[in-house]
Each structure stands twice: as structure tokens, then as C-alpha cells.
Amino acid sequence: MIRGKCARGVMAGIALVWLASAGTLGARELPAFKRNGETTQLHLDGRPVVLISGELHNSSASSPAYMAPIWDKLARNGVRTVIGTASWELVEPEEGRFNFAEVDDQIRQARQRNQRLVMIWFGAYKNAESTYAPSWVRRDEQRFPRAVRDPAFKAMGMAAFLKFNPALSAFGKNLASADARAFAALMRHIRQVDREQTVIMVQVENEVGLLADSRDRSAPATAAWEAPVPAELTAYLERRRDALKPHLLQLWGRGGFRTSGTWREVFGDDRAAHEVFMAWGFSRYVDEVAKAGAREYPLPMFANAWLGPQARAPEPGDYPSGGPVARMMDVWKAGAPSLALLAPDIYIDDFAGTLADFQRDDNPVFIPEAKPEAGNLFLALGQYRAVGFSPFGIEDVPEGSELFQAYRALNTMVPEIVAAQASGTIRAIRLTADGSQRVDLGGYTIAFQAAPPTAGAFGPGTGSAAQAPSPGYALILQVAADEFVIVGRNVAPRFELPGQQVELDTTVEGSFAEGRWVPGRTLNGDERWSLFPTDSLRTVRFRLLRRPAP
CATH class of the missing domain: 2.60.220.20 (putative beta-Galactosidase from caulobacter crescentus)
Incomplete structure (x- = not known):
């Protein structure tokens, strides 16, 4: 176990951290997103790549013994990038006491097989729940208040089953600070032990949002709801008025495109307006956590979305209200500028339509979770110039499967794919x-x-x-x-x-x-x-x- 106490106050800027880390990592260039011809691509070791990858089940990486036979299977079948996990409950089981054993095992196992890792931080939020937050956080409701839902809210879809699971309030300042300190400790540790840059990107939290209500009604959330809409958001909307998603433009327009006033005055007081409010709250929360980690080790970071609206989840709260869904992308871009991209988790049939919704000049396409369908991998890389595609539960895909056949074929032509993406050919x-x-x-x-x-x-x-x-x-x-x-x-x-x-x-x-x-x-x-x-x-x-x- 490693004892750690995060430094207080303002830390050095990202540029200074990079100068310091360069002495540790050598002169290697950090992974970064760069414009290349007609698209934006992920560059590793100074070269553009696409990630033909797979995401582990949520709890797989918590046990090195469970994972031991899986690493060879994935490497044998062409999974060159693995999306693994680091959960707050295991990283900081007691406040200020850190354990990175599971993280170190993932780095070691991937490095031995020349694989890369994308790491998910299961912090305070995982699938709109707080089950991965440590016990010491969930037990202290005075310090870390829970989100409060309207008991009369009629939830549809998965929200009806998950409404009784713990959900912490994103508007509690203590929670964001504690989550950010733990994430910063994780990123500092990765910088120190991962000199070969096995870890190349990090997902901050997982499918954030609120289920079973469209708005958090806790005391800190209600105070934020009744306060003026932040000027950062209205200024962003003003700058991008001609390019806003139609849904958001319509919500803002029904109040006369006001640039000041409370949330109710600017956007209204219905589920749709609540979603904008929650998107701002969650985006600011994720940005605070991401920035704390980036000050320690500025790898590209992103957030992922549980999609909505959907046929069986038509309203905010039926799907996580405030998550980075397509119609809330502009709110998230304003609220979380430190993120490299917002990514859809796609389990619905309209795969192509989802990518079309997420593809824009300031948002490279990356699919961190999807069904294991090879045809969708081809569509993502060729039609939407995706930087990566990752089926969920990759360890369950059988040997010799259609998907793994596709991985083996496409891995041999990654340079040709990225060059064609850049040239539009x-x-x-x-x-x-x-x-x-x-x-x-x-x-x-x-x-x-x-x-x-x-x-x-x-x-x-x-x-x-x-x-x-x-x-x-x-x-x-x-x-x-x-x-x-x-x-x-x-x-x-x-x-x-x-x-x-x-x-x-x-x-x-x-x-x-x-x-x-x-x-x-x-x-x-x-x-x-x-x-x-x-x-x-x-x-x-x-x-x-x-x-x-x-």
C-alpha cells in the first residue's frame, strides 16, 4: 500500500508538468490528437494510428488471477489495444491510502505483449450510479450528499430497475475534490511507472448522468438550479449559435435566447431544460477531475455517453439526464474543455446514425463500447474516420470469430487506413x-x-x-x-x-x-x-x- 496526500493549491501548468515528465520518460512525444488532412487523428510515437481494440468487462481487471489467461487470448486474436479499468474503491480503499496493484498488473501484462491500454477511471460515477465510489465516501452523506429524486417520477427502461442504487450529487463540492485528488494520484502513479507509455488515453468516469429523475433535487443542486446560468455557457452558446444542435437551439430560443437569468428563465422548467442544467453540472464535475489528472500526466482524456433519447427511454431520467449525449454536446464542450472528445457507447441498432450525430470538427469519433459486430468496425473506420472501435466484453468473443478475423486483417493495414482517412480516399x-x-x-x-x-x-x-x-x-x-x-x-x-x-x-x-x-x-x-x-x-x-x- 502507498500512502499519499495530494498537494493543495494551484499546481504547475500542464506545460511545466510535461517538461518535468520529459526527464522521466525521455524525449518521447505524449499521445495527442492532431489535425491530419481532412480529419483529426490520434498520434502515438509521433505517428497517426487507429485503435482496433476491445473493452474488458467492468470487474475483470480487479483480479489479476482472473485476467491471467485472458491477456494471451486477446494478443493472439489481434486486440492490440485493451480498455481496462481503475476503480476508486480499490485505488483508495481508505482516504489518503492508495493501492495500485490492479493498475500495475494491467500495465505489466499489456507491455509484455506489445499492447496499449486505454484506462477507465471508475470514480464517483459508473453507469449513472455511484457503486464504485469507496465505502468511506458513500457512508458519509453529510460530507458527500446523495442526489435526491422526485419519488413521483415515472421512470422507463433500465432507470426503473436502477432507481434505488446509490447516486451521489455532482453538485457537492467535497465529492468533486475527493474524486479529483484520487484521480490525480492515479495519473501521477501511471506517469511514474509507465515509462514506455503503455497507457495512451484515459476515460474520466463512466456514463455519467442521473437516472429516475430529470434533475437532482438535493440542497446543493437546488441552489445551483436557482442561481444564474454561468456566463461561460451563455457566451459559448452565443459564439456557436449558428452551429448548435437543433434541440438545444430550440430550448434556448423558446426563452428568447437570453444570455442572463436563472436556469428556469433561460431554458424553462421541464425535463428538457433540466437536462441542460444537469449536463452543465456533470460536465463541470468531469472537467475538474480531468484537469486534476492532467496536471499530473496530460494524456488525452474523454467522457462516454449512455445514449438517449431511445425508443424505450424517451426522456431525460429514463436515460442518464446530463450525460454527454449528442444533443448535449455543446453544453459539454463549454463545460469540459479539457476533454479531447465525447464518445458514444452504442448498443442500439442505428450505429451509423449515432456516429453521424457525434462526428464534428471538434470531436473525433471514438467508440469505447459497442456490440462485437465486425461490420460496424468497418463502417466506423471507413465512413466516419473513427480513431478507434472497442466492443464491450472483449474477453467473451470466441476464438476464430468474425470479429477477430477482421482484427487480424485490418491490423496489417493501419498505416494505409490512417493515410486514406487523412486524404479522404x-x-x-x-x-x-x-x-x-x-x-x-x-x-x-x-x-x-x-x-x-x-x-x-x-x-x-x-x-x-x-x-x-x-x-x-x-x-x-x-x-x-x-x-x-x-x-x-x-x-x-x-x-x-x-x-x-x-x-x-x-x-x-x-x-x-x-x-x-x-x-x-x-x-x-x-x-x-x-x-x-x-x-x-x-x-x-x-x-x-x-x-x-x-
Whole structure:
């Protein structure tokens, strides 16, 4: 156990901390988000990357013995970045007494396998609850007041089941200070022990917000609700009025776009207005915690969102009110400027629509939690230029799965993917069960449909009893004039050009290795009828021949 007492007062700025840490870490550049061509990318060791990663179950990393066999499985299956956890209850089981054993084990195990880590700080909030806060915090309700909910609130969805779980008030100043001190101790420890920069990003808290009411009604929250709206927020809204999300613009506009007054006067007094108030409260809370950690070790930090509104959770409080959902992004950008991005946890069917809501110039797309669907990985990287994709519960994904096949294929071409993201020469499609899709790239329209059934399409050992193939998906890169590389499964592409007849000149199966194309078989004849099998991924390089249409 390590005894620690966080220093009081204002600490040195981030720049000075970096100068100090540079002497410890050498001259290595810290991970950072940088603009590169048409997009913003995560740079590690001075180079842009994408994170083809996976998130552990919440409690897995609390036991090194439980995790021992999992590390090799993840490394064997191409999971090069693991999202692990550090929980406040284990890091600071007694106030001022710190234990980093589980954190150190994650760093050690990942480093041995040349993996990187994204660390989640389960502080006072995890899934809109406070179950990961230490017992000494939850027991002291005088010092750390609980959020108060209206007992008459009719909650829908998961909120109806979670309404009796502990939720601390984000408006209690003691809580933010204690959480920030513990997080600062964690980041200081990581800086000291992780000289190889195994940890590359940190998520601050997890799916914050309030369930089972749209507004915290505790005494400190009510005092904040009745106070004037902070000038930082109204000034931000003024600056971005023409770019605000329609929902927020409408809420602000119904009161006449006031720039002063109480929350009720500026935004109203209904669930929608309460969500704005809670978003400001939670964003300021997370920013205070994040800044305390960044003063110790300024890795990129982000917050994640439990999505809403949803069909079964249509109102704030049915989903966590005040969380960094898409329609509250502007409030969060104003309230938590120290965060590099706001990230969606996506378990709903509308994966593409969610990414479209979160993609903006000041918010690189990163998916820290999702279902383990390979098609969504392709869509994220190719269509929305995501910096990473991480299915939740990655240790449960079976060996040889479709997802791990995709990881192995895409890991070999990360330099090509990031270069194509920067130049805008990348696209992706994911077909519906009976649909088709078209994309424009390099002057061509590429029409995709499901691969036609052919003899042996399901591979050896299968037959009529074989399970139907999953809907197709593909990643498309333009690599030269009239040349494309497609990584796909269960798709049939057709290249079109107005006024031209387009033929396949050559189709070569292959792969990438250390930044170069390694050709395999040249596919021709009837093999061109099914270039992308229904049961496995294939990478094919196309060279096209265009002729005037007859």
C-alpha cells in the first residue's frame, strides 16, 4: 500500500508538468490528437494510428488471477489495444491510502505483449450510479450528499430497475475534490511507472448522468438550479449559435435566447431544460477531475455517453439526464474543455446514425463500447474516420470469430487506413440483410450487393444446414488512379462511371505487410463471380480498365 496526500493549491501548468515528465520518460512525444488532412487523428510515437481494440468487462481487471489467461487470448486474436479499468474503491480503499496493484498488473501484462491500454477511471460515477465510489465516501452523506429524486417520477427502461442504487450529487463540492485528488494520484502513479507509455488515453468516469429523475433535487443542486446560468455557457452558446444542435437551439430560443437569468428563465422548467442544467453540472464535475489528472500526466482524456433519447427511454431520467449525449454536446464542450472528445457507447441498432450525430470538427469519433459486430468496425473506420472501435466484453468473443478475423486483417493495414482517412480516399459499407449500397470514390460509383451464392461458398464442411452468412460489409481504399483495395466479406462490388464501360483489368488477392502490398493469387474466370466469400474476409486489389460505352 502507498500512502499519499495530494498537494493543495494551484499546481504547475500542464506545460511545466510535461517538461518535468520529459526527464522521466525521455524525449518521447505524449499521445495527442492532431489535425491530419481532412480529419483529426490520434498520434502515438509521433505517428497517426487507429485503435482496433476491445473493452474488458467492468470487474475483470480487479483480479489479476482472473485476467491471467485472458491477456494471451486477446494478443493472439489481434486486440492490440485493451480498455481496462481503475476503480476508486480499490485505488483508495481508505482516504489518503492508495493501492495500485490492479493498475500495475494491467500495465505489466499489456507491455509484455506489445499492447496499449486505454484506462477507465471508475470514480464517483459508473453507469449513472455511484457503486464504485469507496465505502468511506458513500457512508458519509453529510460530507458527500446523495442526489435526491422526485419519488413521483415515472421512470422507463433500465432507470426503473436502477432507481434505488446509490447516486451521489455532482453538485457537492467535497465529492468533486475527493474524486479529483484520487484521480490525480492515479495519473501521477501511471506517469511514474509507465515509462514506455503503455497507457495512451484515459476515460474520466463512466456514463455519467442521473437516472429516475430529470434533475437532482438535493440542497446543493437546488441552489445551483436557482442561481444564474454561468456566463461561460451563455457566451459559448452565443459564439456557436449558428452551429448548435437543433434541440438545444430550440430550448434556448423558446426563452428568447437570453444570455442572463436563472436556469428556469433561460431554458424553462421541464425535463428538457433540466437536462441542460444537469449536463452543465456533470460536465463541470468531469472537467475538474480531468484537469486534476492532467496536471499530473496530460494524456488525452474523454467522457462516454449512455445514449438517449431511445425508443424505450424517451426522456431525460429514463436515460442518464446530463450525460454527454449528442444533443448535449455543446453544453459539454463549454463545460469540459479539457476533454479531447465525447464518445458514444452504442448498443442500439442505428450505429451509423449515432456516429453521424457525434462526428464534428471538434470531436473525433471514438467508440469505447459497442456490440462485437465486425461490420460496424468497418463502417466506423471507413465512413466516419473513427480513431478507434472497442466492443464491450472483449474477453467473451470466441476464438476464430468474425470479429477477430477482421482484427487480424485490418491490423496489417493501419498505416494505409490512417493515410486514406487523412486524404479522404476511404469509404465503407455495411449491407442490410436484403439491401444494396453505393459509394462514390475516385470518380467512380461503386455499387455493392450481397455476394451471389456459388458452389462451395460456405467453405468446406458446410452445406444446406450451414448457418446463413451475415450481411456483407467492406472497407474501400483508393490507392492509385483506377486502382482500389477492398477488404470485404459477402459482397459483390460493381464499378460504374458515367459514359464509360468499366472492366476489371486485374483482380489480385493479397495483404499488406510493413507498408507494402504483398500480392497473392491473381483471381480470374469464374472466381470473379464471388471475390468476397460469405464466410471469411478477403483483401483484393482491383485495377480497372475504362472504355467508351458502346
